Amino acid sequence: MLCTLCGDKTAWPVYTSIGNLSKAKRRSVKMNGLILKGLLPKCPNGPKTHTNRFAYHESIATILRALEEPAKSGFAVLCVDGRTCHAFPRIALFLADYPEQCSITMVKNGSCPRCEICPDDMPGFACRPRRRHPQCYIHLSTTAAEEVGLWKFADCPNFADAHAGCNIYSCMNVDRLHQLLKGLYKDPTWEWIVSFLKDIYGQEKGLDLIDE
Amino acid sequence: MRQFGDKLTCVKHWTSAEYKDLVKVWLAALAPLLKGRPDDFKFIKCVTDFILITSYHTHTETTFKYLQDALSGISSNIHLFLPYRKSHRMSKLPKIHSLLHYIECIREMGSADTSDTEISEAAHKNLIKEGYRSSNKVNYIPQMFRWESRLFHIKSRVSILLHIVESDPLSPKADICRTLLVGDSLASDKLSPGLIPRINGVMSKCNTIATLTFPEGISISEFIDALTSYLSTFQVDTSASLDLRTSGSCALWILRQKIYRANGVTVTIQQHNNPDIVVVQKAMCVEKWHGQGNRFDNILIQGDQAPQNNSWVRQQGYCPAKLLYTFRSSDRINTGEAKANGSVIWWTVHHDLLFLEDLEYLLSATPNRTHGMIMCRDAMQRV
Numbered sequence: 001m002l003c004t005l006c007g008d009k010t011a012w013p014v015y016t017s018i019g020n021l022s023k024a025k026r027r028s029v030k031m032n033g034l035i036l037k038g039l040l041p042k043c044p045n046g047p048k049t050h051t052n053r054f055a056y057h058e059s060i061a062t063i064l065r066a067l068e069e070p071a072k073s074g075f076a077v078l079c080v081d082g083r084t085c086h087a088f089p090r091i092a093l094f095l096a097d098y099p100e101q102c103s104i105t106m107v108k109n110g111s112c113p114r115c116e117i118c119p120d121d122m123p124g125f126a127c128r129p130r131r132r133h134p135q136c137y138i139h140l141s142t143t144a145a146e147e148v149g150l151w152k153f154a155d156c157p158n159f160a161d162a163h164a165g166c167n168i169y170s171c172m173n174v175d176r177l178h179q180l181l182k183g184l185y186k187d188p189t190w191e192w193i194v195s196f197l198k199d200i201y202g203q204e205k206g207l208d209l210i211d212e
Numbered sequence: 213m214r215q216f217g218d219k220l221t222c223v224k225h226w227t228s229a230e231y232k233d234l235v236k237v238w239l240a241a242l243a244p245l246l247k248g249r250p251d252d253f254k255f256i257k258c259v260t261d262f263i264l265i266t267s268y269h270t271h272t273e274t275t276f277k278y279l280q281d282a283l284s285g286i287s288s289n290i291h292l293f294l295p296y297r298k299s300h301r302m303s304k305l306p307k308i309h310s311l312l313h314y315i316e317c318i319r320e321m322g323s324a325d326t327s328d329t330e331i332s333e334a335a336h337k338n339l340i341k342e343g344y345r346s347s348n349k350v351n352y353i354p355q356m357f358r359w360e361s362r363l364f365h366i367k368s369r370v371s372i373l374l375h376i377v378e379s380d381p382l383s384p385k386a387d388i389c390r391t392l393l394v395g396d397s398l399a400s401d402k403l404s405p406g407l408i409p410r411i412n413g414v415m416s417k418c419n420t421i422a423t424l425t426f427p428e429g430i431s432i433s434e435f436i437d438a439l440t441s442y443l444s445t446f447q448v449d450t451s452a453s454l455d456l457r458t459s460g461s462c463a464l465w466i467l468r469q470k471i472y473r474a475n476g477v478t479v480t481i482q483q484h485n486n487p488d489i490v491v492v493q494k495a496m497c498v499e500k501w502h503g504q505g506n507r508f509d510n511i512l513i514q515g516d517q518a519p520q521n522n523s524w525v526r527q528q529g530y531c532p533a534k535l536l537y538t539f540r541s542s543d544r545i546n547t548g549e550a551k552a553n554g555s556v557i558w559w560t561v562h563h564d565l566l567f568l569e570d571l572e573y574l575l576s577a578t579p580n581r582t583h584g585m586i587m588c589r590d591a592m593q594r595v
Contacts, residue, residue: 013340015332027331034335036343036360039353093321097329098306112306114313174266174310174317175329181231181263182307189259190234196252197245 012040014063019092038063056103061159064091071164091163093171101172106158113172235263251289258285266314266324279315286311339363 015034017026026033040059067089077087094104105113158168239260246253261282265275290308318324339360347355377386 009344011340011344013332013336015335015339027334034331034339035364036335036339036357039356095329095332098310110306112309112313114310114316170320174314174324181235189256193242193256 010042012042014038014040014060053103053106057106057159060104061162064159064163067091068162071166091166091168091171094168095175096172097175101175105168105172114169235260252292254285255289255292258282258289262286262311262314266318269323271318271323276315276318283311283315 014037016037017034021033038059041055070087070089074086074088077085079085094101096104099109101107101113102109102111107113239257242256243253246256259282261278265279265282268275314324340356343356343359344352346359380386
C-alpha cells in the first residue's frame, strides 16, 4: 500500500511473512513478524495504464525471483531440531486491498479476483465458478480473456506463472479492513442509513445519534 | 462503550478502531429509530452479524451456518437501499460481492481475524516511517533498508537469547545469555523500534584517550592481543576519561577478557543504485538506552581523532556517537594468512575504523542515559 513518509515522499512497501508463525506473533510489533522486502517503484503520472501493470509485475517478480527455483525443486532448510528438511517455498496468500488484488491477478478493474462473475451482476450472491488455475487461462485469446475479466498481455506474463504450485487467484484472501469495515459497513451501509434517516426524520438525525 | 464525542457526524478520522466500536453499538442505537421497518432492521442486523462473526478466532460448521444466514439476509434485503445509491443500481460493487468469498476463504486459509491489511498498515508505521525518520533524508531508501535489517537482526538476536534463557534457565549457556541481555528481559521490552538509535544526530565529541601506534605487519589476532594488553595497562583512573569512568571498571573488563573480534551478525546489503556493490556490515547498532543501565553492543575504535566533516563516516550518513577508545592503528594489518602464491594477505583498515562487538557486558555499572553508542561497519577491506 502506498504510505506517506513525509510531505510529498511516499513509499510503496512490500512485506513478507512466513506461514508457520502464529497469528499473535505475526501481528506483534515487537516480534518482527513482517519483514520489509522492498519498495515498489511508482510510475510517474501520465503513461498508459498498462505500463503501471508491467512495472508492478516486473518488480514483484524480481522480489520473488529467489523463490522460483526452490518452488520447483525444493531446497534444504536447517530446522531448529537439528535436522535438515527439504522445503518447498510457496506463495500462500497476498494481503492487499482491492486495487492491488486487481493488479496482482491482472484482473480488470471491477471484476472479482476470485471468481468469474461479470461486473454487471456484481452484488450477485449466487455462486459463480471460481477462477481456474492460471495455466488454464494461458491459451485464451485476448477477447476470450476479457470476457472473464482478465487482462492478457503477450509480453507481460503474470509473475506467479513462474512459481510452481501457485494459484494466484486463490491466493487472494479477504481483507476485513477494506472490504468489510470500509466496503460494506462504512461506505454503503452507514451512508445509506444516514441518508435514510435524513429522509425520515429530517436533519435532526445528528442529534439522534449522539446518544450512543 | 465508546464515547464518540459530541456528535457522531463530527468524527473526522475513521480508523478501523472507530468502525469496530461503532459496529458494536449501532444496532441498539438504531433500533428505536427504525421501529416499524423490520426489513431495514434485519439488513442492519445481518451486516452486524457478518462483521462480528468473521472476526471470530475459530470457526465451526455452526458459525459457518450463521455466516451463511447473515449473507442471505444481506442479499435479500440489499435492494432496500437502492434509492440511496447515486446511480440507482446495485451492480459494480466488488467489495460487496466479495462477501460471498468469505466462507470459502475461511475454509481454505483459516479464520479471517488476521486476514486484513491492518497488519501491514501498522507495519507502515513501525518499519517504513520510523526507518525514514532514522535516515538523514538524503538518498534514504538504502538507509531505510539498512535500518530495517539491523532492527531485524537485533530483534532476532534478542529473541534467541530470550528463548535460550527461558527454555533452560539453569544451564551455563543461559547464564551467558542472561549477561548478554543485561541481566533481565528488559531488553526485549525496550526493543520497540522507536528506541533503536537514530543513526544521525547523536554525534558527540570524541575524547582521545591515547594514541597507540601498532608496528607494521602485525597480524589481526596479534592486533587484538596487543589491544587487550594495552587496555589492561589502564587502571581505573577517573581522570583519564569520562568515558572510561562511566563505562565501569576497565580493569574488571580486561579481567573478563571480553574483547572479541568482530564476529557478530553479518548483514549483506546490495547498494540500492548499483547492485554490483555489496556492502558487508557486521552487527552493530546499539539502541539508545532509555531504561536502567547502559547497553553497548558494539564499540567503535576509530583511527583518527574525530571524523572530519567530509569523512567517509559522515558521507555514509553515520555519525558515530561516543567512542570509548580511539587508536591510531596502522593502515595495513597482516592477517597472517597467505595466498596461494605465497604472498601475505593484508587487511586495510578502511578509513581507520575498526570495531569490536559484544562489549556490552563491560557496562554493568553506572547508568548514563546520554550514552547511546551506535553503529559500525565492517571497516576492513581485503587488498
